[in-house]
Amino acid sequence: MIIYDIVIIGAGLAGMRAAIESSKKANVAVLSKVYPTRSHSGAAQGGLNVAIDPEDSWESHMFDTIKGSDYLADQNAVEMFCKEAPSAMYDLDHSGLLFDRKEDGTLDQKFSGGASFPRNCFGGDLSGHKILHTLYEQLLKSNVKVHNEYTVTKLIIEEGVCKGVVAYDLRHGRFELIRSKSVILATGGYGQVFYRTTNDAINTGDGMALALREGISLQDMEFVQFHPTTLYGTNLLISETVRGDGGYLLNKNNERFMSRYVPSKMELAPRDIVSRSIQTEINDGLGIDGKDYVYLDISHAHQSGKFDITQRFPQIFEIAKKYMDVDIRENPIPIQPAQHYSMGGVKTDMMGKTEIEGLFAAGECSCISIHGANRLGGNSLMDTLVFGKRAGNTAAEYSINTKLKAMKSNxxxxxxxxxxxxxxxxxxxxxxxxxxxxxxxxxxxxxxxxxxxxxxxxxxxxxxxxxxxxxxxxxxxxxxxxxxxxxxxxxxxxxxxxxxxxxxxxxxxxxxxxxxxxxxxxxxxxxxLKHTLAKKCDDGSIDIKYDKVYITKYPPKERKY
The missing domain is CATH 1.20.58.100 (Fumarate reductase/succinate dehydrogenase flavoprotein-like, C-terminal domain)
Structure with a gap:
């Protein structure tokens, strides 16, 4: 038996940020199915939304997020998120993360879908990869113990308290009991539920399912984000920032069809609207060569000298060339929508607490809810940082003030x-x-x-x-x-x-x-206008209840762009 103050399940951005924060006060272990820098967070391309420009404001970021959520987001949580985003951003910057900058040295920012201001900070099209490696550097400096290739198969919950986990150690071929005062779920999404998904093979919703089995509520699970632009045939992500830099969506008639759906926003409407628009074009027979894809064209930006695509989007350039033999400097990218993100997850409060004492959650496996019915591009990476830190700090405070509770069952x-x-x-x-x-x-x-x-x-x-x-x-x-x-x-x-x-x-x-x-x-x-709460009963049936949405500053109104 192994004993820690805190066990964190998952070594993506939320898990590592929680580990770095909690290790300042407690003895912490991270259990990961893969080596930490292989976590799916590294596949994120776009960037982080943060209101740091003098002409921008957290209030504007908050409103965009709430409107983007179709008014299902809890506004008290969104306000806190937008206020704390700049601090999380500067934490990364001071850790040495190489974001793109303007000529004057300030952080460069661009538009993302549904945003009223260019507030997306980015590191080329490798933002997730860069953040993941930067956090791992900080993790290596800490006293956190990382157990690679461990798959948690059970949460130990007894008398309403989380007391640790049982995990399968693949390398040594044994199941281990790992005791702790608290556990943080940071296992990411469930993309493998769907055939077309941008998610890695490891994204099987482990934390959500483990919580569900213990009678813990999952919130708003019906809200599944489908990313508008994934590479046809492979569903590898093609970042929203391509459209943020002027990319056009074109049907078989070479028409920028978003003018018929959201003329005020065009390609930079929120993801749910763009995905439905693309799917409608395909369903109406306007896909390229009658197939189920349309084009995303950014070649004009390269040819006009606006920027060098191989420098601005090096990963996307390589992906399109390798998998479709398309040179995006000269030709459009064949794209189609695919499952990308879960707005739902384990119900938590703003501190990462779940319904169970000693159990916390952060990142995509949790639901706070700041994304409501639709997440804005650029908000998920920031979500992992803000709430990873919060969950880590809360779990640490709980652990240093709690004794390890006895376990009655084997x-x-x-x-x-x-x-x-x-x-x-x-x-x-x-x-x-x-x-x-x-x-x-x-x-x-x-x-x-x-x-x-x-x-x-x-x-x-x-x-x-x-x-x-x-x-x-x-x-x-x-x-x-x-x-x-x-x-x-x-x-x-x-x-x-x-x-x-x-x-x-x-x-x-x-x-x-x-x-x-x-x-x-x-x-x-x-x-x-309410949250769905789903629980699994002892007989295996699913109990559905509903909870209120917190409305503070912005009463719901028709969502127009």
């Missing part, structure tokens, strides 16, 4: 018994086939456009697959690096979260932000 043996039962299953079902069915169904029937009947069909299939998974035979019986067992565990997580997403989407009979229903195309504040 959770390690209970979990080992569950894993043995999985390894002893027999049947003809396939992990890959069940996963494929789930992901294709979710993309097709619980995607950008939704309707009651297809979503109910998806829910029925999910429940069927939850039964079929019990008929999978794990052929690999070894203990060290049993990736087949890991695939099974992650598939369980995906099926559980897909059920919550779909139930929430079926129940919400309105259209708001990323949740658009053809059968209920209007926003309905009278009945649906």
């Amino acid at each position: 959770f390690l043996e209970i979990e080992k018994k569950r894993i043995r039962s999985i390894l002893s299953q027999e049947g003809n079902e396939s992990i890959s086939e069940i996963r494929k069915q789930l992901r294709e169904t979710m993309s097709k029937k619980v995607g950008i456009y939704r309707e009651s009947s297809p979503m109910k069909e998806a829910l029925n299939l999910i429940k069927k697959l939850q039964t079929q998974i019990q008929m999978i035979t794990i052929k690999d019986k070894s203990s060290v690096f049993n990736t087949e067992l890991l695939d099974y565990i992650e598939l369980e997580y995906l099926l559980e979260l897909a059920e919550i997403i779909t139930i929430g989407a079926i129940n919400r009979t309105e259209s708001r932000g990323s949740h658009f229903r053809n059968d209920y195309p209007q926003r309905d504040d009278e009945n649906w």
Whole structure:
């Protein structure tokens, strides 16, 4: 048995920021499925929204965020977030992060979708990568113990208190009990629920599913962000900042079609609107060569001498050339929408506290809620920094004022018994086939456009697959690096979260932000200006309740751009 003051699950931006902050006061460990610099945070390209220009203000950032959320964001949390963003930005800057700068040495900023001011700070198109490595440098300077290739399979919650975790150590092939005074979930999103996603293979919603199993509320899970511009065929991210630098969206007629949807914002409308616009063009047969993609063209900026694309967007230049043999200096990029982000997650307060004593959450796996029904580009990276720091500090304060609580049950043996039962299953079902069915169904029937009947069909299939998974035979019986067992565990997580997403989407009979229903195309504040809270009951059924949205400065009104 290993003992720490704080165990942090996940080594992305939120997890590392929490670790750096909490290690100032407590003995901290980070458990990560991958080496920290391989975390999916590194795939983020765009940048961070922060109001630091003298002509900008946190109030403007706050309003843009609330309007972008389709008024579902909690405004007290958004206000705090926007006020603390500059401090988080300067923390990074003083840590040596190389952001792009203007000729006078000040930080360069550009527009992102839904913003009324250019407040996006960036490091080329490698912002997430640069932040991840900068935080890892700071983590190495601390006394934090990092356990790589550890997958947490159970939260230890007893008598309403979180007392640690059980984790699978892949390298040594053993399950370990790790005790702690507190636990911080920082496991990122669940992108692998969907067939088309920008998310890495490791993004299987582990923290959300672990919390759900313990009867902890997941909030607003029906709100799934689909990024408008991902590379056709691979769904690798093509940053919103390409459009922020003047990129055009074009259909097969070479028309900048956003003029028909949001002429005031064009390509820089919020992501939910742009994704629906692109999908509508495709559905109406206006995709390129009749296929399910349109063009994103930034070549004019290079050819006019505005900037050198290979310097401004080195990663995107390489991605387009490598995977599609497209030179973006001369030709447009074939793009299509794909799942990108979860606005929902483990319900927390502004300090990262969950409903369970000693359990905290930060980053994409949490829901505070500052993103509401739709997140603005540039707000997620800042979210990880502001709330990673807050959760780390809160967990540290809790831990130094709390004794390690005794554990009455033998959770390690209970979990080992569950894993043995999985390894002893027999049947003809396939992990890959069940996963494929789930992901294709979710993309097709619980995607950008939704309707009651297809979503109910998806829910029925999910429940069927939850039964079929019990008929999978794990052929690999070894203990060290049993990736087949890991695939099974992650598939369980995906099926559980897909059920919550779909139930929430079926129940919400309105259209708001990323949740658009053809059968209920209007926003309905009278009945649906509220958060969805989903819990799993002891019998496996899902209990749905609702909670109020905090409105402070900006009463809801029609969302026009």
